[in-house]
Amino acid sequence: MAASLAVLGGPPAFATPLRTGCPNILDPTATAALVSDAMARRWLTNEGPLVQRLEERFAALHGVRHAVAVANATLGLQLAAAAMGIAGEVVVPSFTFIGTVHAMSWIGLRPVFCDVSADTHTLDAARLEAALTPDTAAIIGVHLWGRPCDIDPIQRVADARGVPVLFDAAHATGSTRGGTPLGRFGRAEVFSLHATKSINGLEGGLVTTTDDDLAERLRRLRNFGFNAGGRVVSRGINAKMNEFSAAMALSNLAGFDRLCAHNRAIHDAYRHGLAGLPGVRLCEHPAADVPSGHYAVIEVDDTAPLGRDALCRVLVAERVNPRRYFRPGCHRSPPYAFEPLRHPLPVTERLTQALMHLPTGLQMNPDDATAMAAVLGRALAEAPRVRAALAAPAP
Numbered sequence: 001m002a003a004s005l006a007v008l009g010g011p012p013a014f015a016t017p018l019r020t021g022c023p024n025i026l027d028p029t030a031t032a033a034l035v036s037d038a039m040a041r042r043w044l045t046n047e048g049p050l051v052q053r054l055e056e057r058f059a060a061l062h063g064v065r066h067a068v069a070v071a072n073a074t075l076g077l078q079l080a081a082a083a084m085g086i087a088g089e090v091v092v093p094s095f096t097f098i099g100t101v102h103a104m105s106w107i108g109l110r111p112v113f114c115d116v117s118a119d120t121h122t123l124d125a126a127r128l129e130a131a132l133t134p135d136t137a138a139i140i141g142v143h144l145w146g147r148p149c150d151i152d153p154i155q156r157v158a159d160a161r162g163v164p165v166l167f168d169a170a171h172a173t174g175s176t177r178g179g180t181p182l183g184r185f186g187r188a189e190v191f192s193l194h195a196t197k198s199i200n201g202l203e204g205g206l207v208t209t210t211d212d213d214l215a216e217r218l219r220r221l222r223n224f225g226f227n228a229g230g231r232v233v234s235r236g237i238n239a240k241m242n243e244f245s246a247a248m249a250l251s252n253l254a255g256f257d258r259l260c261a262h263n264r265a266i267h268d269a270y271r272h273g274l275a276g277l278p279g280v281r282l283c284e285h286p287a288a289d290v291p292s293g294h295y296a297v298i299e300v301d302d303t304a305p306l307g308r309d310a311l312c313r314v315l316v317a318e319r320v321n322p323r324r325y326f327r328p329g330c331h332r333s334p335p336y337a338f339e340p341l342r343h344p345l346p347v348t349e350r351l352t353q354a355l356m357h358l359p360t361g362l363q364m365n366p367d368d369a370t371a372m373a374a375v376l377g378r379a380l381a382e383a384p385r386v387r388a389a390l391a392a393p394a395p
């Protein structure tokens, strides 16, 4: 496919739009069959058989005792924090989806932002200690782009202070740390099955833990405080997953290995195509740790002839929808922006200006990734012309 720059007047490079986050539906026929079964059973929610099967399969994939299905990961984070009984401040990266921080704030926890590491984009364990105060109730690590946090150093800091760790694993289905699947670290980990995630369950999430008591509390909290005997024994809320979400997630989970292989091939094409482009690099995650390859993230540094935002506009003109996750940073978004920042966040500030996510998944093939890299290469090579085209008033 010939690369062209629509901002310079050529036809768009892609006839069909490519969207970062476009949902993967691996086997529509299998999904439809599961949905049809659920309708025939007329058991559609409240811990139905498909939800139970999904919990078993997810727990097996992650090698963990408990996987508790919930309506979405945001509620999962809230349930986990509530089940852990924490109150006060939580140390959390600002470089994450706003949902991580909103989840905590919504239940009265006060976020204290800590910077991330430039290499991993996850909590910088070396800066963690300085963020702790006598009011710190928990540390929230986020396995961003599916890449595991520096789990051991974070846990050591937490243990020294006697505070629990909760991991936001929304991006990390199938990820491992040194051969050990995520899901058993900290007190709990919270995965997302949102449609844009590697395993699409329309909406949904799973909270994993090795702690039997915590799992029991989570099951109660997600269902209005009802215990297994059907009696209300505590506060609770409605955070239950429905059967259609479980059907979609189960059929996608069955093809997870195929999806991972497809995404790794796309990554290889991006890596090859972007090699040598000035100031642009593909952020690499060890394939053994992040098999899903779901996130293709590029970093555009100050030496690039065009900045991240200009390259983003070039791609949009080519019918690609890249995403600039996560800008402007939670600390710059209301209501957190109204609080004085306790600690500088230089890495976060830089990453919010520098990263761009490119499409992956079944909507495309490796040739599309090669064509996209060629578009970026041509834009960088013709930077003055591109800048002029972007500055020109719209016709």
Ligand code: T4K
Pocket (backbone or CB within 6 Å): 019, 020, 021, 022, 023, 072, 073, 074, 075, 096, 097, 099, 100, 142, 168, 170, 171, 192, 193, 194, 195, 196, 204, 205, 321, 323, 325
């Ligand atoms: N923690 C972290 C670290 C997270 O990233 C998230 C969610 C959470 C916690 C909370 O998990 P959940 O409570 O959602 O389970 C999207 C998702 O809505 C959000 O789930 C996700 N992170 C976040 C990273 O991405 P937006 O605001 O970017 O969504 P939107 O509508 O702009 O769509 C993103 C892209 O996906 C676009 O290119 C369009 C495409 N798309 C989206 C949908 C829904 C499609 O092509 N088809 C679709 O059906 O937040």
